[in-house]
Structure formats: structure tokens, C-alpha cells
Amino acid sequence: MATVWIPSLMRSLTHGVEKVTVPGSTLGEILDNLDKAYPGLKNRLYEEGRITPHITVVVDGEMGIQGLWYPVREQSEIHFLPVISGGIDLD
């Protein structure tokens, strides 16, 4: 199962847990299963049916993953980080 690192500002939803293992072969499946285990997480990660533009998803070190179809491996590591702003863009 993939390992999902929970951002510290969302750990209130995972009872303080920093890392969780989640089944799923795509990013979308991982997010659905994550929300089943810890209700409310998806609501924080989504906006208007897509991953909120305030968050960048990192899968195995690949930054800026947006597609829910993105393949996830058994040993994958997933992070949700604040989007880089004020640097190369204009947030």
C-alpha cells in the first residue's frame, strides 16, 4: 500500500498521525480511501471537484501531480504540500 504523509495542519483529522498507508492504484483511489479512513480530508484537498489549486500533490518526488488518474505503486510515497507562490507565480 502507498504511504501518505499527512500535512501537519491536517493531522487533527488523523488524530495526530504523520504517515498512513492507503490502498489504491491511482491518486483518485488513494484520496477516496483516505477520506473513508479519515473523513473530512478530501474536503480539505478538493475544491470544485478537483484538487484545490492551493495544494500541490507530490507522488514519489514528482511535484505538481494534478490528475486523479495518476498511477500509484505499492511502495509509492505521497505528499500534499502548499503550492509554491509568490516566487515563480502570483498567488
Place this chain on the structure above:
Amino acid sequence: MSKLENPIQEELSKEKPKYKVIGTRPIRHDGTDKVTGRAIYGADVKISGLLHGKILRSPHAHARIRSIDVSRALALPGVKAVVTAQDLPPVADKIEELGEGAINIKYLQENILAREKVLYKGHAVAGVAAINPHIAEEALALIEVDYEVLPPVLGVRQAMREDAPLLHPDLKTKSLGEKTDKVSNIAQHIQYKLGDPEKGFQEADFVIEREFTTSTVHQGYIEPHNATALWNADGNLTVWCSTQGAFMAQRQLSDVLQIPVSKIKVIPAEIGGGFGGKIPIYLEPVAALLSRKTGRPVKIVMSRTEVFEGTGPTPASYIKVKMGVKRDGRIVAAQAYLAYEAGAYPGSPINPGCMCIFAPYNIPNVLIDGYDVVVNKPKTAAYRAPGATNAAFASETVIDEICEQLGMDPLQFRLLNGAKEGDRKADGLPYPRIGYLETVEAAMKHEHYQTPLKGPNRGRGVASGYWFNVGLQSSAIISVNADGTVSLVEGSTDIGGTRTSVAMQAAEVLGIAAEDVRPVVGDTDSVGYTDVTGGSRVTFATGWAAYEAAQDVKRQMIERAAKIWGVSPEEVTSVEGVFQLSKDPEKRMTFKELAAQLSKTGGPVVGRATVAPRGVGGAFATHIVDVEVDPETGKVQILRYTAVQDAGKAIHPSYVEGQMQGGVAQGIGWALNEEYFYTPDGRMANASFLDYRMPTCLDLPMIDTVIVEVPNPGHPFGVRGVGEVPIVPPAAAIANAIYRAVGVRMRHLPMSPGRVLEEILKKNQKS
């Protein structure tokens, strides 16, 4: 040490690729035009029927606009049109993705022309087009704006107070998807937490905690912003401007004017510096609106004062750093609180600051809190490694104090704690192959560090820095000419010699000379989408696009050679620009010979590529500086400076060295002199280069450079970005040198003579 030496030695002993073009120093393709003054910049644009625009700007830092009366201005002979925010289409309070980040369209539009409130002195209120700039300027004085002046908020800590005047009546703090209900000036709170910081501090043998402040600083690019717009009768808009990204300017124009990107063509002129400050648009939509009203092209060029007051500087900040260390020198816990001024609208570089503050070190327990705070100053923009210099000033000077308490050499301390492949950053991500330790080792071995510094009031400081670099998207097209040269069209505006560094990567693939590649920066109609020149990405990503486009050309050229020889392409090889038949080495053609035959063998060859590369490699730098401080005046003289940096692979070493020297020069200015002086009512009191003191050649010694090459495994040639990280360490290195010279710890930027003297006098009083 012994544990660290092996992997580095192992890396060094590996056979390095042999390149013919990469790593050489050809003359830049645009060099002649630049040094002879023939290069065309935005202000040089001349079109038949051109009108000249000027911008009316707010005299107040914070005020409500009750009304704007433009009738007297319109009545002035020679005035052709006046526009205000009422001429802009209404937009929703909506977040749009833009590049890797996000943008609130409403804020973007309000920063172009203020609608209900002005939020900083210099905020644009109206635009005028006239037959010459003098009449346009005269007309500005005839526009009557009725303001209700409001109290300004000019500092980040003041703005965070419960009772602070609010800039935006609807701004609520976002915390990674969670939004509070409370309205405040705090736009965003971010946090990174790794391990158990509380426990880590308990385990530490000693803990140091310090507070820091930095002032607002401008990029100081030599060419002011400019824009010329022609809104044609067919509804198509063409804009010539000085921008770090034609496609980004096109998308912003589309968002602000609410017209499709297909109706907008942006032609990037040569750019006289940007450093991040020419990513946002300012004048372009106003020129466009004026052109639509008049049916004529309109050009607007800012004055230097407008650049200071009306464009995006880098933020002032408040930073608190706490670090816990064991007696053996190991850092066991680190905590940081960073509050950055966003300016009038949300969007300071707080996240990059948080990402970079402890990045050079492998620390098991970390807590970082960052706050993005709006104040009545211009909306901040990117500035070379945005947010990282402020952060490193704090963390790297605390580390110097730790080293002093430990009695440990500061570079030895960095070797002991430095991050390497596999170590996790505060955001939890593991590092790929990085070259931080190699920069520290190179600094330690450097003759500068090995030579004792002698003399009174002299001191040597060191500091390290990190910038993560970015990839994003790039495109390139290569056409083969009949004489064996190639034309390369790429979409990245060239600020630091990237035409050449991109062209060299194509040349290496094709086996031709760099001079045989003719690189051109395309407009939005002539090349595929390309993200901004920023994030130290161009040589990495656009270079990669050129590499792929060249591979495409090479494949097609092999097919042509095969066609000529009547064999299959698999039977043809291409090595260093020579095509050869595998089974008959006598049959060979150079690239030039084959190029001459293209028209008879199927027509032109054009290669193309678009890339969105993922293998970005972060960059580290370690700097050494010697200073002498005048104890009577507090003036700091830089005696010697050496910058060491991991470039991955230096495509054109001279340009890497130039970036390193440029970053250091700007870092020295930021460290010692540069700052916005504000009056209590929020006016910038030094809005000219006469009073905003940037370093000149008289202030700087020769800046020595050492390029370390630890190839980035995520790039075909091992490239890492090089443009930004050299501005990160200077302020901290100089602060550490000042301490070692005169025994005072500086905790505010800039460390101008008055502030240094004040600290010296305080120290003398105590002693």
C-alpha cells in the same frame, strides 16, 4: 568525516561524459546587439499612429475612492482617452491556476486599476492616452479623485494585531484548505512539521532562539516596465512588453480583460533585467484599454519612481529561529516562525522561505510556521530565490552563534549536519542526489578559507543557502538551414544568457558548433507554450526542450541519409555531427553536407519538442566573505568574497559565474544598504536610485567563483538551475563576518552604517 568522504570520492572517480560544446564558453548570440545598443527593448517600439500613456497613481497608502471625475482631463487638447477600473470587465472572486501556482483574478485586476480602495501609495487609479507624453502627464493633474483617507498598516507585526486596520473586508486566513471565519490581514498560514520538535529540544544540550527583521527591497532591474498595445478593429490584441514570460503575460491579460488567449498575441521585447519582478503585468491591460478606446496603438513607460512605488518589491519580514544542538555539534531540533509582508494583496514568498530556511541541514525534528500578511505597500513580486534570503539571514546567523558556543569551525559544523541524498527536508520529501556537502568541502579547501585574515576590525563569515529550482513547461522548434546551420525558436525570454545555454544543448546533440545555432525568443504565436523565465528553470527545462527538438532533427537527418544511401535508418549512425553508414564507414556525410541535400530528398527538416520535466535538481551554495568595519562610522567594506555553488553541469561556465557574481552583488546590496524608507503615512521616501542605495562597482571587490558539478540525475546533461541560489547566503555571511570583525550580532537587514554603529555603541556601553 570518514563516512562522508567515500560517496563523494566515489562520485568523483566516475568517468565524466565528454562533451564538445557543453562546458565551453562561446560568445553569446545576442552579444553584439546588446553591446552596440541595437537590441530592441520595449521602450524602443514605434508604430504608426502611436499614442503615449501615463498612469495616475494614488497619493495615499490606504483610502477609499469616493469618486473619480475625468471630464477636465478629457477636455484637454491632445488627450484621446482616459480609463479607470470602470472600463475593466467585472470578474469573480475566483482562484485560477496559473503555471504551478494559483491566482485570485479579482486581486490581479484590482492591482492593475484600483476599484473601490487604493491600498498603497502608487496604486494605479486611472490611465490617460494623449498625442505625446507631456500632454498625458498634464492630463493626470486634471483628474479629480475624491478619497476618504484611511489609516495605513505598514509593518507585518502591526498588521497581524487584532486591532489592525483591515485592508480587505473579506480576507480570511487559509490554512491548507481550511479557512477561518475571522476576517484579518493574515491571508495564509502554512506549517511544516517533521518528527517531534518538542522532544528534540528537550534532548538538546543547549538551545538558541533569536528574532530578526528585514526591510522591503526592490529588484532594481535597470529597465523600467513598459508596454505597447494595439487592440485591432478585428478584436485581436497585440502587446509588446518587457516580460519574463510572454505566455504568462498573455494569460494574465486574458484573465484581467476577460478575453480568450487566442485573441491576444504577446511579443516579448529584449528585457533589461527582471529577477522575478517582471512576471506580473501592470501596464499591459491599461495600454490595451486605452488602445481599444482610441483605435490606436498606445505605449506606456514607467519612470523609476513608478517602478519603486507601483511594482512588486520583495517583502519585509519578521522571523524567529530556535535551534537545539548536542555538545557534539549535531542539530537535534529546529523551529522557525516567519511572517512575510505580501503587500496589498495576498501572495508573499512565505512558502519558499519556509521551504528553504533549514534546507541545507539534516534535522530530525523541525517545526516551521509561515504567515502571509497583507500591508499597505505594493503587492510583492518574486525576487531571485524569493523568500530564501530573509530566511537564510536568520537561520545561518543562529548557526554561527551555535558554532561560536561550540568552539567549532562553521564549515566543519556544516559538514557534520549537512543534508545529503535520502535525508528528509522539513516538508517530508527525501532529497535526491544533491551537492551541498561538496560545496562545503570546496569552500573549506579554497585558498580564501585557508588564508588567515589579519588586521583590526576585520572578520570572516561563511553561510550556506538553498533554492529548490523548478521545471514547469517549455517548447522549442529547430529548423535546419541549407548551409548546415539551424534556427532555434524557444519561448523563454532571455535575461541571463539563456539563448546561448539553450542553443548549446541543441548543438551538443546535433554535433555542430554553438555558433551554428541561431536562437530566437518567439512570441506567443510562433512557439509552443512556455512558462516564465523564473525559478532558475530555463537552462534546465527549455534546454531540455532544445535537447529533445535536436533529437527529433537528428532522427529525421538519419532518415534522409538512409534515403540517399538506399538503406534503412537503423544502418546509419550519427556521431558528433557526422552521419555514417555502419557497414561501409567510407560512406559518410557531415551535418552541413546533408543539410545541403534536404531540398532534393523530401524537403525541410524541422524538429520540435514540448517538455514538462520532473527531474528538477535543487541547488546549494556556500559563501565566504571577509569584511572590515569602520568602528567610528559603522561602514562595512567587503574585502574579499568567494562563492561556491553546485551547478549540476555548467553548460556555459562564464554565464554560471556571471549568475553567481550577480547574485552576490545583489545580496551585498540587500545586506548593507538597500531598503524602502517609509514615512508614517506610508509614502516611500527614497524612490530614486539616488536615495535607494544599490551597490556600484566601487562598493564591490572581484567576486571569486567556484563551480562544483554534482550532476542532476534528472536532466540529460545534469543541469541544475543556477540563477537564484547565489543571492541566498550573502546577507548571513556578511552578518557573521561583521560579528567576527567587531563583536556585534546584526539581526536586521540592511546592516547599514547607522545600524552597525548603533550596535557597536551598545556593546561599548555594556563593556
